[in-house]
Amino acid sequence: MAPAVSGNNAIPGKASFKGILAYAKPHRKTFFGVFGCTLIAISADLLQPYLVKIAIDDNLMIGRNDYGMLLIICGIYLLLSLLSFLFSYLQSNLIQFAGQSIVARIRKDLFAHITRLSPSFFDRFSSGSLVTHVSSDTETINQFFTQVCLSLMRDGMTLIFIIVLMFQLDPVLAGYSMLLLPVIALIAVSFRSYMRKTYQASRSRLSRLIAFVAENLAGMNLIQAFHQEKEQQLEFDERNRFYYKANLREIRTSVLFNRSFDLLGNLSIAFLTWIGGRAVFHHTIEFGVLYAFITYIRQFFQPINAITQQWNTLQSASVSMERIWNLFRTEPDVKEAARPLSMPESPVQGQIDYNRVVFGYNAEEPVLKGLELHIAPGEMIGIVGTTGAGKSSLISLLCRFYDVQQGSVRIDGTDIRDIPLEQLQRTVGLVQQEPYLYSGSILDNVRLFDESISREDVISACRFVGADDLVRRLPAGYETMLSDKGSGLSAGERQLISFARIVVFQPAILILDEATANLDSRTEQTVQQALQAVSKGRTTLVIAHRLSTVMGADRIIVMSAGMIVEEGTHAQLLRMRGYYEQLYRHSQGSAEMGIG
Template sequence: MRPAQAIHNWQADQKGDPGLPEQKPEYVSAFRTLYGYAKPHMWGFIGVFCCTLIAILSDLLQPFLMKIAIDDNLLSGKNDYKGLLTICAIYLGLSLSSLLFTYLQSNMLQNIGQSIVSRIRKQLFGHILKQSMRYFDRMSSGSLITHVSSDTEALNQFFNQVLLSLFRDGLTLIFIIVLMFQLDTQLALYCLILLPIIWAIAIAFRSFMRTTYQLARTRLSRLVAFVAENLSGMNLVQVFHQQKEQEKQFNERNSQYFQANLREIRTNVVFGRTFDILSNLSIAFVTWIGGNAVLGQHLEFGVLYAFITYIRQFFQPINTITQQWNTLQSATVAITRIWSVFANKPDVMDRELAPVDLRKEELNEDEDERQASLSSFSLEQVKGRIDFNRISFSYEEGIPIIRDLDLHINSGELIGVVGTTGAGKSSLISLLCRFYDVKAGSILIDETDVRDIPQATLHRLVGLVQQEPYLYSGSIIENIRMFDKSISREDVIRACEFVGADTIINKLKDGYETKLSERGSGLSAGERQLISFARIIVFKPKVLILDEASANLDSHTEQLIQNALQVVSQDRTTIVIAHRLSTIMQADRIIVMSHGEIVEQGNHQELLEHDGHYKELYEHSQGNVAV
């Protein structure tokens, strides 16, 4: 997808959000889109422009003062000490003025730049949080980390370095040319010959430099993604003694990034040194032409002195701009990458309740029924009946995971779901939680399609305990109530007592205020699972799902979960996915899945008598495997 089209698609999705800029898709570019973020700071940019203007004039008038001192005083033989003191005082005042307004412009631009980048970073993280699970299936965490950190930092450098250079050095060039024409028109015209040469060099380097900087950032993204992947799977790396292999792969990626950086540096050095050589040749040329004019008494010495000073200053802003060229290229690449993230539309989105046009005599019956169902849907009144109506689903086209599955669960029913790996058990739960949408059919909760229920409501309605619980950095109590201050400490403690986690937590040094590190390291798998179970209980879901929640628990902890489950499943629809059949033997009904289909269902005893898939799984779990 082209960047312009991607940005257009993203903007079309973001209509109604006043914080995001709207652009015409066919003309939009990365930097033009930034105008929407810069527009609220227009008065600040005007202030920066004014400060920059005063600072530049303060710098550039100093050589002109020296020209006056040399030609109108020293070489004229006036020996006007009072006039010289006046010129010195003005020179000092200009120096102080340059210092003051340079300080002001830098601080003002820093403040504007940081505000814009902070806003983009906030919206970028918020946009990533809204993405569907399918997006995270195809995007590495390292790439997303790079977008939020490195790419936004490249934007920050654009505002604080590149934009400042364009303001300051661009105006400096213009004023230097004006002052050179004021001093001597013929000599100024000779110097203008340099402009086409400079332009040609810049064009020649531009495409090559952009490719170089994009290569460096891409390899950095891959390196970060590899490190993130290894840190998250460090236990596997160590268990299977993969340290040397992973170090080898890291060194390969690090070497590739190193080579890309060297290429970037070499390109920058060649580009910069080309201008240095051109600067020195220009000064020599002006000195030769101007010196002959002075010797022939066609030019005043003070004018030549000022001209040489200006020609030096002429190349200083050019050198500064070229030094920022790599930052400009990095920012261009970063903006394109950031907007490519914004261009991604979530696969799963809330449906808006369409307004009813009372002037129409007829309404679509299905739409009318859907709106009536949704408007009457209340979280407090949910009973918990679930209907999977002939659903089909696949992660990739042509590879079906669930095929025409039809399942109806009564409110308050405890359902066990078993099957071999790849049978579609977890996919079924992901569809109920609406991490993905079905390809065909529908899933209803109390006769309301889950696609018509706002996701925030659905996720309060359906509580999920997964096999690998995730805990955040923070206290135990905050991890349980998920930083929701409306949930009291007493409710948290009651939930922990309910699942049997209270005893374990009270043994810790700081009890419920114990600080957990990322992913809850320091706690056993069973202890983390109990805390995640208490987290679900405290939110009081109408539907409870345990997805292999007891797979990593010892027998004692599993018994605690079983005891809690018997109580918490009362008057609540409960779905338990389990490899350990002991977890679901007492279920009201057991669903046996194979290759995305329900092949058997019934209670434990009925399925054993059926002498089918379930009996085979049960015998395997008991160790009765025929040789």
Template structure:
């Protein structure tokens, strides 16, 4: 079954874990859980914020004293100089505590985000293949990058605003009532209006952000898909078609982004208007009181300063509402991934059975195995297959016959619907993933190479595997001469997917991996399908070397790859219809013989007569 068919089949079945929306309480619990180890830092932020705000709010009182107690009485000189120095000292203190507060908060916030990213990546790497069949890679990239950055803004902006601006609001109200209780009561009338406006905007802001994030995920997924398939796009002259599709995706994201920005601007400017209206009202009422000599000028100055500062923290808190909404959506998206359980689960400690590599024989059994990517469409039907230790098995069949599915089940990318898959008589569902993948090595049709050196790609970045072991493995599979021809030999840096190397060279490196990691069971999934005849001979020699002492399963389109196998399996419609040696199957005159005659007539392979 092809990967495309797997994806299409899997995507038709929805995932309950992905549909269920996490509750607000569980979202908050997740954030608090990550914040708990940094509670000392957050306490320090609160203390610094309190001291910094107190110093800042003392400044209008000093000006009020200067106006009412000195300037209004015609006094000046040393008294005003002392007040000026006190004002400057308080400003410096406010700056120092604000600086310390921001540094503490950034340290705690960035540490939390780094841990979330690490946990998210670890969780994604443990998911079953069915998860990746139904989840777009662009969505996962957005989770790891953009969503975590949004959560970072919560700790470095929203939380700071709630602590600092909340404290400032309370202290300003206290100071306003101490200056003039009547004016302060008038100021409080605006608070219900603020809460009503915030409530009206809440759901709208949330929906605009969700739409923007969803369209960004689609744009990223589309871009990643096109970059991966750029060779195919250019060879079929699809640049303009794909550009048109990209333009549509980009336009959708642009429209959603503009809608989100417009809603944010409207929300913020509404509070600006409310704040300015309240300030005008206070100046008018306070001015009348000054003219009626029931209030001193300095008190009016201090009150106007506080009323301006009063709306500043309110405005900041309400502005952070947008970021809070963004954070809620981002946390829900990440939580949805973290709460998704792998379909393939590790066995419990009590039922675990070890597969020690030192004593592993490599016997493989499929006992009455039934499996389908959808419950109503079985791919394998009551399959029984027994492979002896050290046996080389070839598997052939038409596309969709179930060859790759057989391998996916042995690697436990999926669990069987019925029956068992066993290694050395042990059900692989009772074996840990680490033990299983140490026992089974897989070489795919297009081996994946990472951005890094040849050394790193052979040992897969494991520092406990020495350079000498890598070189020895490459000599063993015949890759050493090829590597020495590269500009920097084993230290040659490869780009993503190993561009610059031929398909055969990439396959030789994947064979060297097998030698280094020493699995007892080796699987080749169409490993020579895209190779020319000369390169195939080189890879066949490497296969012969690597297969020594290992149970080897070779899935092949080219019959020349498996003609010398100990046993050849022929699969049709998920069932094992024929098995035997090359000569036995030809003598039987069945489906294998038909495939052989077709291959000879087409001239695609050099096959003996």
């Protein structure tokens, strides 16, 4: 499995925190609003026990029996409750609005950034871990704003207010209560590191589980074809069990922590009732003060507990921030030139030069070793060779999925690294063995959602490649919706749709990667005809395992171990009696035996 973008043990860096916080800046006013609402809601909440204390000490206990005053106190109490309700509601809505907006923006930028990354990045990172970053990591950041920030603000303020009110009521009792602070801090700190570990273990196991499911779903047909269901099930069970155990451990720790806090809270109430009760007996404090104190001490634990409970979220948020920030910092390997040059000829002629190209997926192991290849405008080149010879690598370089390590690839004399990426993408059209079809209509799949291309252009392109009849036979014609990479169409039909794309977008250079390898001979014929039609007037490179696909090419190059070992027309190569002739004889044998 590919590793996560950054390890789970990543130390939350300042840079990542600052970077993510920059997303919160436009919402400064909202955060001020939240602060204001919190201040009003807390004040309203905390004044209530104080009111009861006034009612007890200044009215009930001294036998004043002032009904009017009692009624006013009850009225104010009710009003404070309403205020607290209203401003708490406002505060929650405001913080949710800010959090959701921030995260929606991060998700948008993240997705845009991922789509700009080079194929080498996707070689390294599994789609499963990327799904986790875009979905759950951003959600954790939302929790950071809506839970951690809110709790720090609300519970932090509550704590300060309670301490002030306690000292104002009775400094001695308040002093006793403060004795509890170090005990609370000790418990919080001792649990902290353990909780962090359990949390991280559970997160990394969950991300491994998600990645496994995503990879399995993507390759389900292969798993079923090779009867790997049992093996995969065993592997899944193992990962599932690991996650289950880690999750249970995390929950157990968290419950133990919370219950210890409850226990401590109850012990302190007992302690205060003892000390305060004695003081009431000795008339050193009033009964209302003791009542207010007991109420405050209950409320005293709540914010501390709430803040420490946020520790988990803070931990996960810092890990998520670090991972997302690392992703943002990942630069595409293939970059736009600092000063891009446009190709001199317009329209593009389609001359291609590979000049002493050295390339490898890692620098130590070159796949192409000083390759030299020159292709004239409009020429059709067939590329053949054994598996792993470097055929796909050759065309990946022309599409600039990767950059050469030495030498250069040029189109019409311009190094492709100097050509603006968008112009290069328009110049080089690629039809892969398994053309990618999007969820959407046939119409949109041909014009790649480019509304500036008319329906008529799409229809005439389909007619040109011989796909019009097949599209019209579909239930909704050009509006037929394809789902799941066009699973309703045959391989040949998907191929024809991708040819129609080429006709619509008119690239000067066309690349076909084993485009007809999967087709039956009748469909192959249709596709061959389409290929002939599409390749007319443009430089075409065709990689084929079936020699029949490239026999008519202007030139065939034969590759082996990253080098061109033979080249010429079909007839010339046969006359050489070399590598190509062997391949040809082998393919003839296979055809006679009904293979390939």
